[in-house]
Amino acid sequence: MNDLTPDSKERSTNLKGLGCSRKRVEDVRFVQGKGNYVDDIKLPGMLHGDFVRSPYAHARVISINKEAALALPGVVAVLTAEDLAPLGLHWMPTLAGDKQMVLADGKVLFQGQEVAYVVANDRYIAADAVELVEVEYEELPVLTDPFEALNSDVVLREDLEGQTEGAHGPRKHHNHIFTWEQGEEEATNQVLDSAEVVVTESMYYHRTHPCPLETCGAVASMDAVTGKLTLYGTFQAPHAIRTVVSLISGIEEHNIRVISPDIGGGFGNKVGAYSGYVCSVVASIVTGKPVKWVEDRIENLMTTAFARDYWMTGKIAATKEGKITGLHCQVTADHGGFDACADPTKFPAGFMNICTGSYDIPTAYLAVDGVYTNKAPGGVSYRCSFRVTEAVYFIERMIEVLAIELDMDAAELRRINFIKKEQFPYQSALGWEYDSGDYHRAWDKAMEAVGYQGLRKEQAERVEAFKRGETRKLMGIGLTHFTEIVGAGPVKNCDILGLGMFDSCEIRIHPTGSAIARLGTISQGQGHATTFAQILASEIGLPADSITIEEGDTDTAPYGLGTYGSRSTPVAGAATAMAGRKIRAKAQMIAAYLLEVHDDDVEFDVDRFAVKGAPERFKTMKEIAFAAYNQAIPGLEPGLEAVSYYDPPNMTYPFGAYVCVMDIDVDTGVTEIRRFYALDDCGTRINPMIIEGQVHGGLTEALAVALGQEIAYDEQGNVKTGTLMDFFLPTAWEVPNYETDHTVTPSPHHPIGAKGVGESPHVGGVPCFSNAVHDAFRAFGLRHTNMPHDHWRIWRTANELGLHG
Numbered sequence: 001m002n003d004l005t006p007d008s009k010e011r012s013t014n015l016k017g018l019g020c021s022r023k024r025v026e027d028v029r030f031v032q033g034k035g036n037y038v039d040d041i042k043l044p045g046m047l048h049g050d051f052v053r054s055p056y057a058h059a060r061v062i063s064i065n066k067e068a069a070l071a072l073p074g075v076v077a078v079l080t081a082e083d084l085a086p087l088g089l090h091w092m093p094t095l096a097g098d099k100q101m102v103l104a105d106g107k108v109l110f111q112g113q114e115v116a117y118v119v120a121n122d123r124y125i126a127a128d129a130v131e132l133v134e135v136e137y138e139e140l141p142v143l144t145d146p147f148e149a150l151n152s153d154v155v156l157r158e159d160l161e162g163q164t165e166g167a168h169g170p171r172k173h174h175n176h177i178f179t180w181e182q183g184e185e186e187a188t189n190q191v192l193d194s195a196e197v198v199v200t201e202s203m204y205y206h207r208t209h210p211c212p213l214e215t216c217g218a219v220a221s222m223d224a225v226t227g228k229l230t231l232y233g234t235f236q237a238p239h240a241i242r243t244v245v246s247l248i249s250g251i252e253e254h255n256i257r258v259i260s261p262d263i264g265g266g267f268g269n270k271v272g273a274y275s276g277y278v279c280s281v282v283a284s285i286v287t288g289k290p291v292k293w294v295e296d297r298i299e300n301l302m303t304t305a306f307a308r309d310y311w312m313t314g315k316i317a318a319t320k321e322g323k324i325t326g327l328h329c330q331v332t333a334d335h336g337g338f339d340a341c342a343d344p345t346k347f348p349a350g351f352m353n354i355c356t357g358s359y360d361i362p363t364a365y366l367a368v369d370g371v372y373t374n375k376a377p378g379g380v381s382y383r384c385s386f387r388v389t390e391a392v393y394f395i396e397r398m399i400e401v402l403a404i405e406l407d408m409d410a411a412e413l414r415r416i417n418f419i420k421k422e423q424f425p426y427q428s429a430l431g432w433e434y435d436s437g438d439y440h441r442a443w444d445k446a447m448e449a450v451g452y453q454g455l456r457k458e459q460a461e462r463v464e465a466f467k468r469g470e471t472r473k474l475m476g477i478g479l480t481h482f483t484e485i486v487g488a489g490p491v492k493n494c495d496i497l498g499l500g501m502f503d504s505c506e507i508r509i510h511p512t513g514s515a516i517a518r519l520g521t522i523s524q525g526q527g528h529a530t531t532f533a534q535i536l537a538s539e540i541g542l543p544a545d546s547i548t549i550e551e552g553d554t555d556t557a558p559y560g561l562g563t564y565g566s567r568s569t570p571v572a573g574a575a576t577a578m579a580g581r582k583i584r585a586k587a588q589m590i591a592a593y594l595l596e597v598h599d600d601d602v603e604f605d606v607d608r609f610a611v612k613g614a615p616e617r618f619k620t621m622k623e624i625a626f627a628a629y630n631q632a633i634p635g636l637e638p639g640l641e642a643v644s645y646y647d648p649p650n651m652t653y654p655f656g657a658y659v660c661v662m663d664i665d666v667d668t669g670v671t672e673i674r675r676f677y678a679l680d681d682c683g684t685r686i687n688p689m690i691i692e693g694q695v696h697g698g699l700t701e702a703l704a705v706a707l708g709q710e711i712a713y714d715e716q717g718n719v720k721t722g723t724l725m726d727f728f729l730p731t732a733w734e735v736p737n738y739e740t741d742h743t744v745t746p747s748p749h750h751p752i753g754a755k756g757v758g759e760s761p762h763v764g765g766v767p768c769f770s771n772a773v774h775d776a777f778r779a780f781g782l783r784h785t786n787m788p789h790d791h792w793r794i795w796r797t798a799n800e801l802g803l804h805g
């Protein structure tokens with residue numbers, strides 16, 4: 001075979017490797033309704049579990065009477081904390097170093113908290129039996145406001161009473177969890193004291209919820225004969241779940257098999273550990289039968305991991321010309337009844353210390369106080385696991401407020417404060433080393449694409465027309481430049497429960513030149529089966545179509561920390577490339593042997609190794625794969641396999657420039673998004689089509705959060721938005737036509753230069769929508785108003801500004 005056609009370009013295209021908008025291979029099964037989700041798992045003799053939940057946000061549990069429930073035909077068991085206590089399973093550790101009740105132990109701390117677990121032959125009987133369990137409660141005073149909680153005599157966590165040391169340092173009050181400080185407080189105060197200009201603003205980033213299409217669920221199946229527990233579930237981190245289940249149940253880890261089947265959207269909601277998982281396991285052990293638990297929509301919205309709920313006060317100092325000199329950020333974080341945030345251990349407030357954003361701010365200080373209240377625990381989720389959304393919202397609002405104070409254009413203010421290209425790697429005042437960036441290039445491209453000057457002119461004319469009474473619509477131009485931080489993370493500073501946050505890939509090349517690769521991550525819709533095969537195609541020269549990607553089965557996949565915080569590409573993606581390179585290194589030796597030259601005399605060319613200077617003498621990767629299994633190469637083991645555990649040297653720092661043009665009807669508060677332009681830089685792009693899909697999805701979730709979505713509580717701690725009647729989910733009706741764009745600034749430390757992208761559009765999108773609303777009213781004196789900007793709140797803003805007559 002000495003044929004040099006097709007040429008390397010054509011051969012490269014045929015591989016469908018890096019940069020190819022390869023169609024998503026998983027969709028073949030999804031669009032035919034052939035996905036396999038937790039609720040599709042039906043095992044012989046399977047029982048069904050359902051929870052009795054507390055109607056009260058804070059109450060003592062006086063008694064639980066199971067009799068009537070147990071008398072219902074088909075009911076197999078009713079578990080309460082009393083039943084779990086002898087096993088030590090009535091409480092479980094949280095990912096944040098706190099502990100959490102699995103079933104109410106003496107009291108309840110939030111509405112919807114799990115009180116008893118009913119197991120029955122079928123789902124409907126279980127639901128009926130839930131109604132028959134009689135629980136007597138004694139109501140206690142409810143605290144839904146974290147500031148009030150910090151001043152109240154009411155002790156929420158009686159189990160922690162008298163404990164002045166928490167998992168993250170001293171506790172100042174019985175409802176206080178931790179104080180986390182970063183940066184230089186004194187130096188920052190000095191800068192603020194002597195600054196030419198200082199602005200202060202307080203903002204509330206409301207509590208919300210990712211609301212994935214599929215709710216959380218699990219099927220536990222304990223095989224009494226082999227002693228092996230199989231646990232299927234909606235887990236974004238299957239290996240970590242296996243370790244946690246082993247630690248709390250005492251079942252040896254090799255006897256636990258955790259399987260995450262197809263997941264119908266995770267968005268961070270499925271990172272944490274829930275009572276439903278533990279109770280299903282216990283119920284399966286007790287009954288000897290498989291037990292399924294799948295929550296309904298109301299349970300999902302009311303009780304599983306919320307997002308945000310940050311009260312943030314900022315002070316920003318600048319010169320009269322607009323050069324920022326210091327930033328002070330104080331946060332009160334409402335964590336609900338238990339601290340169950342899924343942050344790396346050393347970061348109780350996630351990566352909130354990325355709040356200096358895209359700007360070169362020499363001095364900064366951040367303090368976060370975590371507080372218990374009578375709300376659901378969680379705090380991990382929603383398209384940004386580690387509080388980067390809050391941080392970016394904070395700084396991008398502060399920039400706008402500073403622009404107002406300085407009477408400056410907000411685009412120009414950003415421009416003069418951006419970290420410059422030559423400053424990377426950039427050391428931020430709050431402790432991060434930004435790996436790479438070119439903010440000015442992205443910003444200028446964005447401004448030009450939208451015709452920024454023209455938009456401002458149009459806006460000014462609109463304001464004049466409004467004042468003349470010719471129109472009732474105002475125009476807002478929302479700007480955002482965000483810097484994300486994804487890819488947790490270096491094991492030296494990132495672990496969860498002591499497990500270092502590396503990730504992994506294991507590859508087996510089959511004799512005929514096709515392959516399977518398994519990873520420690522798990523796709524929830526992101527398209528990993530498509531994109532990881534593309535990374536490999538480019539690394540090992542076999543077509544992506546010949547490579548199967550498998551994730552989510554702990555019996556087969558190498559150990560990894562899972563998928564959230566946009567870490568799959570930065571960490572597992574790197575492991576994939578590194579494992580591919582090991583394959584290639586062995587392939588090179590085999591090729592050299594077959595071609596009868598020295599190892600150094602062959603070179604890789606897309607899908608083959610060829611003799612240097614004699615490209616007509618080559619062995620394709622397919623031929624090499626076969627040789628690995630049938631020709632004994634002296635000194636080499638047969639087979640072609642590799643595994644890589646990758647500990648990234650740093651996070652990756654994707655960034656982007658977004659612009660939203662919005663029209664607002666002052667009399668109805670209705671917003672109309674005329675344009676949304678999103679430029680994302682996620683370094684080397686693996687699959688542009690998937691990236692575009694990620695951006696559309698993230699922006700739509702951003703629109704939801706900024707313009708209406710909220711988990712709201714009343715004073716008694718009742719969840720007011722526990723159904724989709726009250727909880728805003730945008731539909732095609734509300735969603736605008738997004739314009740996407742990109743620049744490419746590769747990560748210098750990632751083997752293929754890729755950074756994450758899944759979270760970015762949400763992180764950048766929320767402040768951009770919010771800034772557009774604010775900007776529409778800038779000419780009329782609005783500085784800040786809290787999200788969500790639903791029609792009513794916008795109407796009220798207009799009213800308060802005196803625009804209604």
Ligand code: PCD
Nearest residue numbers: 266267268383384385525531565568569686687756757758
């Ligand atoms: N440069 C680049 C980057 C990236 N990519 C792609 O894209 C995606 C994504 O990625 P990333 O960024 O790395 O991420 P991941 O890790 O994979 O994932 C995660 C994310 O993802 C997102 N997206 C999504 N999608 C879907 N469909 N679903 C879902 O669920 C979801 N989720 C969300 C979230 S929320 Mo968290 O959890 O809160 O933290 S975080 C998150 C994938 O496929 C990949 O491959 C490409 O292509 N290129």
Ligand SMILES: [Cu+]
Nearest residue numbers: 384385386388
């Ligand atoms: Cu994040």
